[in-house]
Amino acid sequence: MTGIKMVDLQAQYVRYQSDIDENVLAVMRDGAFIYGPQVAELERALALRYNVRHVIGCANGTDALQLAFMALELPQGSEVITPSFSYAALAEVLLLLGLKPVFVEVNPVTFLVDLGAIKNAITPNTRAIAPVHLFGQMASMGAIMELAHQHNLFVVEDTAQSMGSQYCFNGEHGFAGTIGHIGTTSFFPSKNLGCFGDGGAIFTQDDALASKLRMLANHGQKVKYQHDIVGLNSRLDTLQASILLAKLPHLFEFEQSRNAVAKRYNLALKNCSRIAIPEKNAESSHVYHQYTLICESHALRESLKAYLGNNEIPSMVYYPIPLHKQKAYAQHVDLPITDDLCNRVLSLPICPELQESHQDKIIKTIQEYLEQSQ
Ligand SMILES: Cc1ncc(COP(=O)(O)O)c(C=O)c1O
Numbered sequence: 025m026t027g028i029k030m031v032d033l034q035a036q037y038v039r040y041q042s043d044i045d046e047n048v049l050a051v052m053r054d055g056a057f058i059y060g061p062q063v064a065e066l067e068r069a070l071a072l073r074y075n076v077r078h079v080i081g082c083a084n085g086t087d088a089l090q091l092a093f094m095a096l097e098l099p100q101g102s103e104v105i106t107p108s109f110s111y112a113a114l115a116e117v118l119l120l121l122g123l124k125p126v127f128v129e130v131n132p133v134t135f136l137v138d139l140g141a142i143k144n145a146i147t148p149n150t151r152a153i154a155p156v157h158l159f160g161q162m163a164s165m166g167a168i169m170e171l172a173h174q175h176n177l178f179v180v181e182d183t184a185q186s187m188g189s190q191y192c193f194n195g196e197h198g199f200a201g202t203i204g205h206i207g208t209t210s211f212f213p214s215k216n217l218g219c220f221g222d223g224g225a226i227f228t229q230d231d232a233l234a235s236k237l238r239m240l241a242n243h244g245q246k247v248k249y250q251h252d253i254v255g256l257n258s259r260l261d262t263l264q265a266s267i268l269l270a271k272l273p274h275l276f277e278f279e280q281s282r283n284a285v286a287k288r289y290n291l292a293l294k295n296c297s298r299i300a301i302p303e304k305n306a307e308s309s310h311v312y313h314q315y316t317l318i319c320e321s322h323a324l325r326e327s328l329k330a331y332l333g334n335n336e337i338p339s340m341v342y343y344p345i346p347l348h349k350q351k352a353y354a355q356h357v358d359l360p361i362t363d364d365l366c367n368r369v370l371s372l373p374i375c376p377e378l379q380e381s382h383q384d385k386i387i388k389t390i391q392e393y394l395e396q397s398q
Contacts, residue, residue, distance in 0.1 A: 025258055028382045030338050031214045039388040040270055042172045059242075060262030066269050072224065073272075074188075074199040076207075080226045081260030083242045085184040088224040089256060092180045092206040093121050093152075093298045095236045102151035104180075107137040108346040109362040114182055115353040118154075119387040125355075126150070127348040131359045133303040133314065135369075136163040142171060152178040157186035157200050159316055159342075159371075160216075162308035165203045166196040171206075179204030183227075185215060185313040188279055193307035194282025201227040207236075211260075211268055216313055217275050217280070219264040281354035281376035282312035285383060287371065289315055292387040296394050297323055297379070314342060315374040322367040324397075329370055331393045337386050342390035 037044065039334075051060060065081040082088050088372035100122040106114050128141035135156045136323045153172055155163040165181070172179045183189075183201035187209045190199055201207020209215075211223030226241075228234050234252070239246050244255030290301050298320040304310055319325040325341070332339050346362045348355045372386060 028125040028337050028378075028386065029341060030371075031215055031375040032377040033218070034237055036218065039377070040274065043270040044267055047270045048263060051262050051266045053219065057262050058160045058259060060103050060265070062262050062265040063260050063268055066260075066265040066272070067225070069269065069272055070227075071366055074202055074227065076199070076202040076227045076271045077229045077231065078227065078237075080228075080234060080241060081265060082224045082226060082238045084259065085182075085208060085212060085224040086117060087241075087256060087258040088208035088210070089113055089182060090117040090120065090224045090340065091237055091240045091256065092208050093117060093228060094240050094255075095206065095233055096152065096178050096180070098123055098178075098398045099149045100350060101149065103145075103147060103149045104152045104154050105142050106361050107156055107158070107362070108357075109135060109365055110158060110182075110347060111184070111343065112347065112350065112353070113184070114156065115152055115347045115350070116120065119353060122193040125344075125347070125353065127355055127357055127359065127362075129359050129361045130158075130222065131364070133300070133318075134161070134305045135159055135302070135365065136161065136305055137168075138173075138361075139164055146171070146175055146177075150177060151177065152180060153184060154180045154326065155204075156182040157189060157308075158321060159302070160161075160186050160189060160311040162186060162189050162191045162200050162311040164193070164307050165191045165198070166307065169196070169203060178206075178343060179344040181207040182225075183207050183211070184210035187215070188275060189311045190307075190309045191307060194380075202229065205230060206233060211264065214323070215280055217268060217271060217313055218329050220265045221261070221264055223264040223268065225260070253385075272276075273296045278376045279311045282374055283310065285374050285378050286310070286315050288371050288380075288383055290376075290386065293390065295315070296391060297327075298394055299390070310373055314371045316342065316369050318365070319368045325368050325370050328390065328393055330387070335385075335389045337389055338373060341366075341369060342371050349350045383390050
């Protein structure tokens with residue numbers, strides 16, 4: 025038995041090796057490494073798949089967020105409401121651009137940004153809401169869009185962890201990243217659709233924003249050596265696009281396998297005392313980028329993690345420190361739910377390649393630990 029991994033990138037490569045190798049070799053033979061035809065082909069394929077007018081490839085998911093906020097041209101100091109229980113990229117980008125992240129609470133069982141908290145955080149300086157579709161499912165976009173319309177705010181969806189999940193509630197429906205003004209995603213290797221390095225993309229239904237985003241990602245130029253706006257070098261590599269094109273036809277299969285893994289965890293762990301299985305937002309489908317438990321206490325989380333580690337089972341804490349308590353982005357706000365989650369969450373291995381025997385071992389080890397440590 026090979027070792028258990030959080031995500032098994034090698035096994036995935038072996039599964040699709042012939043298609044991936046063929047695509048990569050074709051790029052090397054053609055030599056069109058920058059903006060080769062595979063980039064536009066991937067953009068078209070994603071646009072079709074997710075029913076969005078424009079997809080713009082870029083260098084990574086963090087740049088996608090930076091480009092999104094550059095395109096919106098918000099006044100300096102504008103407030104952007106975003107959850108504190110999240111990855112650092114959004115906070116970092118907002119601060120770099122002279123904008124102010126306003127950190128708010130998440131729902132304690134779905135981990136998604138809390139609607140009431142967004143409402144309470146709106147001030148005359150608020151210009152945007154940036155929900156993060158964390159761990160594989162979407163925040164309540166219907167209500168978020170309604171709030172945004174009422175207050176004339178932009179919505180930028182960070183869908184780095186949830187590309188492919190679908191919102192369907194009260195007449196509002198759409199894929200992650202396609203409901204707000206701009207959606208951003210990441211093709212970081214461990215993402216549900218991952219490349220072999222860095223990669224990202226931006227989604228929008230708005231033609232004018234799309235045209236600006238395309239320029240921003242390529243040094244502010246539409247025509248070579250004619251720089252109309254200050255941009256970035258944030259292009260998606262042709263090689264990465266070619267790898268993504270080989271994997272994209274299998275993405276639905278990946279999502280189904282992840283759901284099957286989550287279902288097995290749910291069935292086996294739902295009645296265990298002292299841990300809670302993750303809950304679904306009824307308004308969204310789930311692509312299970314992460315499978316995250318909530319332990320009864322910080323002590324239990326730490327001891328369970330150590331026990332799993334001693335049995336050669338990896339687990340991760342997403343995220344150990346909330347954004348409002350990070351040195352770089354610190355804010356004096358009281359977010360007890362977020363603090364509590366950071367102390368008690370534990371993510372288990374989940375990926376399409378996770379073998380059933382490995383999952384059985386993970387489940388058995390958790391059950392065994394919970395029983396013996398009563
Ligand atoms: C929620 C979220 N946003 C943004 C990013 C940034 O993506 P990248 O690593 O491609 O810059 C990540 C990556 O982990 C993420 O999880």
